[in-house]
Amino acid sequence: MAHPKDGSGTLRPPTEVLTRGFDPSLSFGSARPAVFRSSTYVFASPEAAQRAFDIASGRVPAADGQRAELIYSRISHPNAEILEDQMVPLERGACQAAVFNSGMAAIMTAFFTFARPSSSIVYTIPLYGGTMRLIHEFLEPFGVTGVPVVAGDTVGLEHAIRSARNLSIVFIETPANPTMVMTGIRRAAGEASERHPKPTVIVDNTFLGPAFQHPLLLGADLVLYSATKYLSGFSDLLAGAALATDPAIIDQMRSRRVMFGNILQPDECWMLDGRLPTVALRMNRQSKNAQRIAERLFSKPQIRRVHYPTLFDDDEQIRIRLDQCDYPGGIFSIDFHGGRDAAFTFLRNLRIARDAVSLGGVETLACHPKTTTHSGMSPEEMEKAKIGEGLVRISVGIEDWRDLLADFEQALEKI
Numbered sequence: 001m002a003h004p005k006d007g008s009g010t011l012r013p014p015t016e017v018l019t020r021g022f023d024p025s026l027s028f029g030s031a032r033p034a035v036f037r038s039s040t041y042v043f044a045s046p047e048a049a050q051r052a053f054d055i056a057s058g059r060v061p062a063a064d065g066q067r068a069e070l071i072y073s074r075i076s077h078p079n080a081e082i083l084e085d086q087m088v089p090l091e092r093g094a095c096q097a098a099v100f101n102s103g104m105a106a107i108m109t110a111f112f113t114f115a116r117p118s119s120s121i122v123y124t125i126p127l128y129g130g131t132m133r134l135i136h137e138f139l140e141p142f143g144v145t146g147v148p149v150v151a152g153d154t155v156g157l158e159h160a161i162r163s164a165r166n167l168s169i170v171f172i173e174t175p176a177n178p179t180m181v182m183t184g185i186r187r188a189a190g191e192a193s194e195r196h197p198k199p200t201v202i203v204d205n206t207f208l209g210p211a212f213q214h215p216l217l218l219g220a221d222l223v224l225y226s227a228t229k230y231l232s233g234f235s236d237l238l239a240g241a242a243l244a245t246d247p248a249i250i251d252q253m254r255s256r257r258v259m260f261g262n263i264l265q266p267d268e269c270w271m272l273d274g275r276l277p278t279v280a281l282r283m284n285r286q287s288k289n290a291q292r293i294a295e296r297l298f299s300k301p302q303i304r305r306v307h308y309p310t311l312f313d314d315d316e317q318i319r320i321r322l323d324q325c326d327y328p329g330g331i332f333s334i335d336f337h338g339g340r341d342a343a344f345t346f347l348r349n350l351r352i353a354r355d356a357v358s359l360g361g362v363e364t365l366a367c368h369p370k371t372t373t374h375s376g377m378s379p380e381e382m383e384k385a386k387i388g389e390g391l392v393r394i395s396v397g398i399e400d401w402r403d404l405l406a407d408f409e410q411a412l413e414k415i
C-alpha cells in the first residue's frame with residue numbers, strides 16, 4: 001500500500017508498527033486495516049495494465065519507493081503489503097519483508113532462491129525438523145551438498161564456511177531447539193563475507209526474534225520466521241516471513257513466491273497484522289516469566305539440568321549470549337534424572353501447561369522432544385544434539401508466573 005506520512009525513519013519500532021504501511025483513506029477511513037479478499041484487481045486503463053505487467057515482471061523499474069500496481073493476489077495483495085510494511089520496523093536493520101503461508105514456505109523459498117546447482121549449504125544442527133527434511137529429501141537429491149555443524153561449535157562453523165566447496169548458503173538456527181545452545185552469528189557472517197561469491201547467510205530467528213535477537217545487525221543477509229510462533233502469538237494461524245536489509249534479496253524471493261504460489265492469504269495477513277503491535281509486550285512477559293521459573297526449578301532434586309540462557313555455564317555460550325541476545329526468551333528445557341518415566345509423569349500431571357508441540361503462544365505448552373518434535377532424528381543426531389529421554393521443552397506463556405511455578409512444582413512432586 002501507499003506509505004502515508006512516513007519514510008522519516010525517526011520513529012521507534014513500537015510507534016512505527018502502528019503508524020506506517022496503512023493509509024485509512026484507502027479503506028473508507030477505517031482506523032484499522034480492512035480485509036481485501038479479491039483474487040484480481042481492476043486496471044484504470046489498458047495502458048495501466050501493460051505498465052503493471054512490465055513492472056511486475058521486472059522489464060521496467062518501479063518508481064522510487066513505489067510498489068507495483070496490484071494485478072492478481074498470488075503476486076501480491078493489499079493485506080500482504082500492509083503486513084510487510086508494518087513488519088519491517090520490528091526487525092532491526094530490515095528494509096523489506098515478504099510474507100509466506102507458513103514458516104516452512106519461507107524457508108523453502110529461501111533455499112530455492114539462494115541454493116545454486118552443485119553448491120553446498122553449511123547448516124547448524126539440530127535444525128527444525130521440517131528444515132532438516134527439506135535439506136535431506138529435496139536439496140541433496142538435487143545435487144546440493146549439506147554440511148552440518150553442531151550448534152555452538154564456533155571454530156567448526158568457521159572452518160566449514162571457509163572450506164565448503166562452492167558454498168551458496170550458511171543456514172543458522174539459534175538458539176537450538178530444544179537445548180537452547182547458541183551459535184554466534186557475527187563470526188559466521190564475518191567468515192562468510194571472506195568468500196567470493198559471498199554465500200547468503202540466513203538465520204531462522206523464530207525463538208528469540210524480533211524482540212531479543214537482531215541477526216541483520218550482526219551481518220546476516222536474511223532473517224526467516226515461523227510467524228506461527230511469537231509473531232502471531234495465539235496458536236491460531238500459520239504464517240512465515242522473510243526480512244532483509246538489501247531489498248534485492250526480498251525481491252528475488254517475491255519473484256519465486258509468485259511461481260510457488262505460497263504468499264500468505266488476506267485473512268491471515270489481517271490477523272497477523274493485528275498481532276504485531278503486541279509482539280514485544282508478549283515476548284517481554286514470556287521471557288520474564290520463563291527466567292523466574294527456570295531459575296527456581298534449576299535446584300530441584302528431580303532435575304538434572306535446566307537449559308536456559310541465563311543458566312549457561314560454558315564460557316563460549318555465555319560470550320555468544322551476551323554478544324547477540326538482549327533477553328533470554330520464553331523457552332526452557334528441563335532434563336529429568338528419571339529419564340522418560342519422569343518426563344512423562346511430569347507432563348501427565350501438569351494442570352495449567354498443556355502437552356502440545358509448537359511454541360510462542362500466550363498459553364504455556366510443554367512437550368517431550370525425543371518422542372515428538374525430534375523423533376525423526378537418527379540416534380546419532382539425537383546424541384550429538386543432546387536430546388535425551390528425560391528432556392521436556394516448555395514454551396512459557398503470559399499467565400502469572402507464580403501459578404505456573406506452582407503447577408510445575410506439584411507435577412514434580414508426582415515423580
Ligand SMILES: *Cc1c(COP(=O)(O)O)cnc(C)c1O
Binds near residue numbers: 177
Ligand atoms: C515452527 C518452526 C518452523 C516451521 O514453521 P511453520 O510455521 O510451522 O511452517 C521453522 N523453524 C522453527 C525454529 C520453528 O519453530
